[in-house]
Amino acid sequence: MRIDIITVLPELLKSPFEASILKRAIDAGLVEIHFHNLRDYTTDNHKTIDDYQFGGGAGMVMMIEPIDKCISDLQSQRDYDEVIYMTPDGETLNQSISNQISLKENIIILCGHYKGVDQRVRDQFITREISIGDYVLSGGELGAAVLCDAVIRLIPGVLGDETSALTDSFQDNLLAPPIYTRPREYKGWKVPELLFSGNFPKIEKWREDQAYERTKARRPDLLDD
Numbered sequence: 408m409r410i411d412i413i414t415v416l417p418e419l420l421k422s423p424f425e426a427s428i429l430k431r432a433i434d435a436g437l438v439e440i441h442f443h444n445l446r447d448y449t450t451d452n453h454k455t456i457d458d459y460q461f462g463g464g465a466g467m468v469m470m471i472e473p474i475d476k477c478i479s480d481l482q483s484q485r486d487y488d489e490v491i492y493m494t495p496d497g498e499t500l501n502q503s504i505s506n507q508i509s510l511k512e513n514i515i516i517l518c519g520h521y522k523g524v525d526q527r528v529r530d531q532f533i534t535r536e537i538s539i540g541d542y543v544l545s546g547g548e549l550g551a552a553v554l555c556d557a558v559i560r561l562i563p564g565v566l567g568d569e570t571s572a573l574t575d576s577f578q579d580n581l582l583a584p585p586i587y588t589r590p591r592e593y594k595g596w597k598v599p600e601l602l603f604s605g606n607f608p609k610i611e612k613w614r615e616d617q618a619y620e621r622t623k624a625r626r627p628d629l630l631d632d
């Protein structure tokens with residue numbers, strides 16, 4: 408998978424890709440991340456990427472021309488399955504959307520700033536608009552990092568144990584069950600005995616029941632789907 412990220416703040420976005428699972432995925436050649444600084448696609452000395460809103464109103468708007476130049480340049484080099492715009496008014500990211508995107512070959516992610524982008528960018532170039540939650544961030548970069556993390560870990564081969572993504576919270580619209588590791592007892596607080604029984608069908612059933620109960624208590628909305 409190849410991800411091209413268009414941003415005015417590439418430095419804000421780099422560190423999540425320099426550690427742990429994302430770094431390993433990149434080093435293993437399972438994903439390529441390319442950053443594009445929108446200011447490199449400006450033509451004036453000040454490298455202007457935003458301007459005042461037509462019709463008045465507070466806040467700057469990202470202009471169409473540098474974004475057009477950048478996206479068109481990328482699209483002239485290869486086909487893209489999606490051009491995603493990170494915005495608080497997009498569809499809210501969830502595990503199902505992450506699964507869909509993880510199956511794509513090439514995607515572009517455009518990070519918004521200020522008030523957002525000129526509507527014509529959205530109309531002409533964007534195929535999908537994604538929010539990471541009902542709150543407003545200073546820019547789309549942190550949202551893009553969240554999206555990339557959620558997507559990249561689902562690419563086959565990225566997680567060492569192929570089954571571990573399948574048992575994540577949300578993967579079957581259920582939250583994950585409780586998990587334990589050593590020591591077996593700590594300050595008198597014990598791990599459920601059943602987990603030492605060696606009865607794996609029974610353990611599996613227990614985990615399913617726990618996942619269901621936890622989901623019912625914390626996120627009953629997930630059970631409605």
Ligand code: ADE
Binds near residue numbers: 543
């Ligand atoms: N940009 C600003 N707020 C955002 C959000 N909640 N999700 C994605 N991109 C954003």
